[in-house]
Amino acid sequence: MAKILCVLYDDPVDGYPATYARDDLPVLDGYPGGQTLPTPSAVDFTPGKLLGSVSGELGLRTFLEAAGHTLVVTSDKEGDGSAFDRELADADVVISQPFWPAYLTAERIERAPNLKLAITAGIGSDHVDLDAAIRHGVTVAEVTYCNSISVAEHVVMMILSLVRNYLPSNKWVLDGGWNIADCVARSYDLEGMDVGTVAAGRIGLAVLRRLAPFDVRLHYTDRHRLPREVEEELNLTWHPSTADMVPVCDVVTINAPLHPETEGMFDDKLIASMKRGAYLINTARAKICDRDAVVRALESGRLAGYAGDVWYPQPAPADHPWRSMPHHGMTPHISGSSLSAQTRYAAGTREILECWLEGKPIRDEYLIVQGGHLAGAGAHSYSTKS
Template sequence: MNRINLASQTCVSPELFHAKVMGEQDLPGVLVSALEGPAGVCEEHVGDLQKHFRLITMQEFMGNKTQLGPKIHAVYIWGGKPAIDRELLQGLPALKIVANSGAGLDHLDLKLLASFGVKVANTPWAVSSPTADMGMALLLAAARRVVEGHQLAISPDTEKFSTNWLGQEVTGATLGIVGMGRIGYKVAQRARAFDMKILYHNRKCRKLEEEEAVGATYCERLDDLLQRSDFVMLAVSLTPQTHGLIGRRELRLMKPTAILVNIGRGLLVDQDALLEALQTGVIKAAALDVTHPEPLPRDHPLLKLKNIILTPHIGSATHQARLQMMENMVESIRASLDGLPIPNEVLLK
């Protein structure tokens, strides 16, 4: 009786309604954080995701682990959520893959996932260009004091503009890129258009033809890059080796006119050391798309400085990039469930 009433409300026959409901139940279950809100998946993507999967929220799962756990074959991580730990994995006996939005994997325990036989895929190609764009936007904004200039221009106290209110030149300056992976290389391509001299520090050299294409010079020692650069951009992944990569010693190696840009992860930088460096003139300025934590506490002293630009981790936050991320994740999940090679599978090193 209830089924017939529901079918009549949706203007379809009871038979078609029953088929639709059964079809939804037959779709592979995918665990998501939520379907709406700041911790949920992108609401624009829900309809497309539901064409392929039965989306099960963390709230639903926690309320009925016994029944729903065996039906979940994949976890869809959007914005770092849901968090995955051993207890969650033990409740997902049919789990085959974790699909992660973005390139960074520091929030995932890859060895733990591998011990449960779970594959991991991410979306590095989708985020490379927009994050590189963001890096250059921050560099330019910090160099030319765009945010300060905006505030000056709109301030009710402004009566005239000083001709001696100056920024830093970008064209012809030296940019040091720490981390010459996909994102770092795209930053170099963009910087080349500004006739910047490009230095880079990486685990290994790029191919000679790749260096020549962007005019990049390899610095085996990070110290050399820091001492020679007018701008230092962090585009490296967070690992135990890169945690706290830029501290007091490293900041003091930089030029007093230098600007630090971070589009990697907040924990790459010792924030207390950065605060001190910005307050005392050890470096000129900083522009950060990432901090630790995110957001910073509202009383954090970094928020009170004029020589810093902070953005809310929006390196990949474009409609186009987020759509590609979703499509890549769907492709990886479907390949895993069909027993096919997984695009962008992350292999444990």
């Protein structure tokens, strides 16, 4: 029998919800491009419920305990003597989310001799040391595409909120004011702007498709160029590198995975090459940007705004400078954890577990590391240090 250790974020401060804002979710037939939604044998949860917090347990307890397995769920993941470290010692499987990552460092993997599978309930497995997973024969899998559209919607929302100065304007209302001049002094139309994405995979391409109706000029850079018919359909301009693209853009959105090639990419030098007054949106990973370079660019006016929902570390400490820098639209890491997305990534997590426990192949598109090397989606999206 297996021990599954699941690290999830805390319940709402007022307790686990008794009711929800909506009674149901739209039913999706599949993902763009033809990939099917998760296909577990069954689910033991109601779609639309809060599944990503500790009480939600990703809907896994009944399924696992009925089969004789042990499920441990905790939000205590950092610090000396954390529940994560204590329980990891004899865990066979670790499940974590990008929004509340259980950082599976090389040291932690070394101290977990039974560990065979690390599942990301969501997308983005950079909180796992992939080189260490490769060395120790740990399979790494994530629920590819489960929340790609969720994140793309969040990106579009953040672009509009920055360009239109939405958040400061809303605050004037909350504070009882009617200060129109203050609201519009930093408000512009998105129409006619040049918008570029760093990476045009599932999320980046979905962002481009959603922005096309706004009558903007669309740009992208990616190490895998899109098919010509897609470029022509969306009137895309391809750039061979990020450095080539960002000087022409009014808005840049980062939709790339974090790996050695992207870490620290947006530093002082690259940001200095952007248009004065450009906007930068990062829902990918915080370490793609130099933390302090972003602060300096906002304070100097080089950037007109920065928005994102990814931080390092996560959760971000109270004194993290991105909390207090000017002209930002930061949120906690929520873009891919809507109740709609949770339904899909909980189902996908169970599908991966069912395959692994029954000795069946895990979908190729879910695999990041297997058999001592990058595999599946991981071979397409990631690079390693070795």
